[in-house]
C-alpha cells in the first residue's frame with residue numbers, strides 16, 4: 001500500500017472565523033491597569049448570580065438538571081456497546097443463535113464459551129452459553145461476526161461486580177419470550193446496512 | 208537397523224526399480240517408474256489440488272481437480288491416475304487448468320447447503336477450503352433442489368445433502384475395513400451413498416466417516432458437540448490391541464459447568480493409516496475422579512512388602528513392564544502375565560529355529576502380499592488391523608486368502624478364498640501338514656527332512672479333518688505368486704503343544720518365502736515378552752496390576768489402589784509391527800502411578816518415561832529418550848512413529864519333537880473370543896462399543912446342548928464361573944460356542960489356558976418368551 005495518502009497533510013480549504021478580541025496588554029503598566037479594571041468591574045458577581053438563579057429555580061420552581069443515578073439514567077446511544085443481548089427470531093420466537101461458535105472463536109478476551117448438542121430434531125442446539133463480563137472488553141467483535149444477528153450489544157452498561165469473574169448465562173441475555181414484542185433490532189456493530197436489500201443477489205433457480 | 212529389516216522383508220520386496228526423471232513446474236524430480244504424477248509431485252512438495260484422492264485406496268478419479276498439463280499431450284491428464292513416464296514435462300497450474308478447477312468447484316457448490324455455521328466439518332472441510340481457494344463467491348448454475356433427509360446409521364450419520372459423491376467412504380469400506388456396508392447409488396444429480404448393512408451398525412464405518420472430506424458422514428456421538436478448532440489434539444496410540452494404531456485424542460472441557468477435560472472424539476492420519484471401530488469409538492475408559500489416597504498408598508506399599516508375586520495384564524506400557532522386571536530383579540518377585548506368557552514361550556521356541564528373536568512379517572508385508580494364510584485365529588475379532596491389511600491385500604493385489612480355523616467366519620467371507628476347517632485341538636497336526644506341503648520341494652537339512660518324512664500324513668489328515676485335496680488346492684493357489692504371509696494367532700500360543708508348533712512354524716519361516724506374523728494376543732504382549740522374565744506359577748501373596756490378586760492395583764477402579772488408564776499416562780508400547788510407539792497423556796489423573804510405588808520400593812526414577820531409554824537393547828530396543836520419539840506420518844506417508852525394534856540373533860536349537868497323537872474334543876466346546884472390537888476390561892468399560900456378553904452358538908450346538916435361544920446358562924471355564932444368556936447365530940455351524948471374557952473385569956486377563964475348553968452347561972432358567 002502506498003503511504004502517499006497519509007503523507008498529504010493538506011487537509012483542504014479552511015473556513016475559520018477569527019474571533020475578535022481586544023488587544024492583549026503589552027507593558028507592565030497596561031497589565032496592571034487590566035487587573036485594576038477587572039477588580040472594580042464586579043465580574044465575579046455575574047457568575048455568582050448565575051449559580052444563585054439556578055439554585056432558586058431548582059428550589060422553588062423544581063427545574064433541576066442533576067441525574068439521580070442509579071434511580072435515573074440518561075438514554076445512551078443505540079450504538080453503545082454494553083452488556084450483550086441474545087435475540088430471538090421474531091416469527092417463531094426461537095433463539096437466533098445457531099451455535100456456530102464464531103463469536104467464541106473471535107472473542108479477543110476469550111470470554112465466550114458455549115455448549116452445543118445434537119437434538120432430537122437433528123439440529124444443533126445451544127445448551128448453554130456464557131460470557132465472562134469480568135474479561136469482556138466490549139470490543140464488539142462477537143456482534144460483528146455473528147452471521148445470525150443473534151448476539152448484539154444492549155444498553156446495560158453496569159458491569160461492576162464483587163468478583164473479577166462475572167458470568168452471564170444464555171438465559172440472562174436472551175430476550176424473555178414474553179418481551180419478544182419489545183425486542184429491537186440493534187443498529188450497531190454487525191447490523192445489516194441500510195442498503196442491504198440492494199446488495200442481495202438471487203440464486204438462479206430454474207423452477 | 209533398517210538394513211536388517213529390509214533384509215528380513217526380502218520376500219515381499221519388489222523386483223527391479225526403474226528410475227525416471229520428470230519436470231514439474233520447472234522443477235526436476237527424480238522418482239521411480241510406476242508412481243503417478245500426483246505422487247511424485249507430493250514427494251517434491253508441489254501442490255496439486257485434489258478432492259477425491261485418498262492415498263490408502265486405489266485412485267478413485269471422480270473429481271477431476273487434479274488435472275495437469277503434460278507437454279505434447281492433448282487434453283488434460285488426471286495426475287492421480289496417470290503414472291509418470293521418463294522425461295515428461297508437467298505444468299500443474301495454467302490459467303486454463305485454474306478455470307477448469309474453478310468450474311468444478313462451482314459445480315460442487317450448486318445447492319450445497321449454506322450450513323457451515325453448524326456443520327461439524329467446518330474449519331477442516333475440503334469443500335470449504337477449495338471454494339475459497341478457487342474464489343467461488345456465488346452460485347452460477349442451477350438444479351432442482353431435493354428434500355434429502357439425514358440418515359442415522361448408528362455410529363455414524365449421513366447427510367446426503369452435504370455429500371459430494373467423492374466415493375472415498377465407499378472405497379474405505381470396501382478396500383480397507385472390508386465391511387462392504389457402503390455402496391454408491393448412481394443416478395446423476397440424485398446419486399447418493401447407501402448403507403446396505405444398516406442393521407449391523409458397523410463401528411468400522413467410523414473410518415469411512417474419517418475420510419469424508421465434507422460433513423456428510425460424521426460420528427453421531429460427536430455431531431454438533433464441538434467445533435473442530437476448539438479441540439486440542441493429543442497425539443497418542445490406541446491401547447486396545449497390539450496393532451497400536453496412531454490416533455489423536457481430541458480433548459476440550461467437558462462443559463461450561465464442568466471444566467474437567469473430556470475426550471470428544473478420536474481422529475487419525477486417515478490419509479495413510481486406519482483405525483478400527485474400537486480405536487475410534489472406545490476412548491472413554493479413563494479412571495475418573497481419582498485423588499491421592501495416602502492411606503491406601505501406605506497399604507499398597509505394605510502389600511508390596513509381603514507379596515512374592517505380581518500378576519499383571521499385558522495392557523501395560525513398556526516402561527511399566529520394565530519397572531516390574533526391575534522389581535523382580537531387586538526383590539525377587541515372580542512375574543505372571545497370563546496374556547503374554549504363552550506368547551513369550553512361543554516366540555522363544557520360534558526363534559530357536561529361525562535364529563532371530565522376532566518374526567519377519569509386519570502389517571505392510573501383509574497388505575503387499577499376494578497369498579495369505581491365516582492360522583489359529585478368529586482374526587476379525589482378534590486383531591482388526593490385521594484383518595484390514597488382509598482386506599487391502601485381497602482388494603489391491605487380488606491376494607489369495609486361506610483361512611484355517613475351527614469355525615467359519617461369515618464376516619470375512621468376502622476376502623477369504625479358501626476356508627480350511629480343522630478339528631479343535633489338532634493344531635499341531637495342522638501345522639505339520641502345512642509345513643509338509645509348503646516345504647515339499649525345498650531343500651532341507653537332513654534332520655528336518657527326516658522329521659517331515661516321518662509324519663503320518665494319513666493319520667494327521669484324518670484326525671485334523673483337513674483333506675489332502677484341500678492342501679493341494681492351497682498349494683496350487685500359491686504357484687506363480689509373490690509375497691507370502693502366514694498369520695498365526697492366539698489359538699496356538701496357549702496350545703499344550705505350543706512349543707513344537709512354534710518350531711515347525713520356524714521351519715516354514717526359515718526355508719520358505721513365507722513371512723510369518725505372530726499376532727501378539729494383547730496390546731503389549733510383544734513388549735512384555737521381550738522385557739520381562741515371566742514365571743509360570745504364582746506364589747502365596749499376589750499383587751494384581753489390572754489383574755486378580757490379594758492386593759489389587761487397577762486402572763478401571765476395580766481394585767484397592769487406583770492406577771491411571773492408558774489415556775491418562777505417557778509411555779511406549781511395542782506393536783505388531785515390532786515398532787516402539789509413544790502415547791501421551793490425554794486426560795488428567797490425580798492419583799498414584801506404578802512408578803510412585805516402585806520409587807518407594809527401592810527404584811529411583813522421577814517419571815515413568817525415564818525408563819524409556821533403559822529398555823533392554825539386548826532385546827532389540829534402542830536407548831532413546833521418550834521426548835525424542837516422533838509420532839507422525841510424513842507428507843508422503845512414511846511412518847515416523849517411535850522406532851523399529853532391531854532383530855537380535857539368538858541361540859539356535861532346531862530339535863523337533865515328534866508330532867503327538869491329536870487330542871479328541873468331541874461334544875460341546877467353548878471358544879474364548881471377544882466380540883468384534885472388544886478386547887479387554889477397558890473396551891468393556893467404554894460406552895459406545897457394543898458388547899454382546901452372550902454365549903453364542905449354532906443351531907446344532909443348541910440341539911446338542913438341549914438349550915434354546917435366550918436361555919440362561921451357567922458354566923465354568925478356567926475356574927471362572929460364567930452366567931450367560933445363550934444366543935443362536937444361524938451363520939455358525941458345529942458344536943463350538945463362542946464365549947467372550949473381556950467383560951469379566953480383572954479376571955478377564957486370566958487367559959493362559961488353551962482357547963478351547965470342553966463345556967459342561969448348567970441350565971439356569973428357560974427363556975420364558977420363547
Ligand code: SF4
Pocket residue numbers: 106107108109110111112131135136137138139140141142143
Ligand atoms: S465484546 Fe469483544 S471481548 Fe466482549 S465478548 Fe464480544 S468479542 Fe469478546
Ligand code: SF4
Pocket residue numbers: 096097098099100101102103104142145146147148149150151
Ligand atoms: S456467532 Fe452468533 S450464531 Fe454463532 S454462536 Fe455466536 S451468537 Fe450464535
Ligand code: SF4
Pocket residue numbers: 369370371372373374375376377400415418419420421423424
Ligand atoms: S459421504 Fe463423504 S466420503 Fe462418502 S461420497 Fe459423500 S462426501 Fe464422499
Ligand code: SF4
Pocket residue numbers: 445446447448449450451452481482483484485486487590591592593
Ligand atoms: S483396537 Fe487395534 S486395530 Fe483397533 S484401532 Fe486400536 S490398535 Fe488399531
Ligand code: FES
Pocket residue numbers: 256257258259260267268269270271272273274285286287288
Ligand atoms: S484427485 Fe484425481 S480425479 Fe480426483
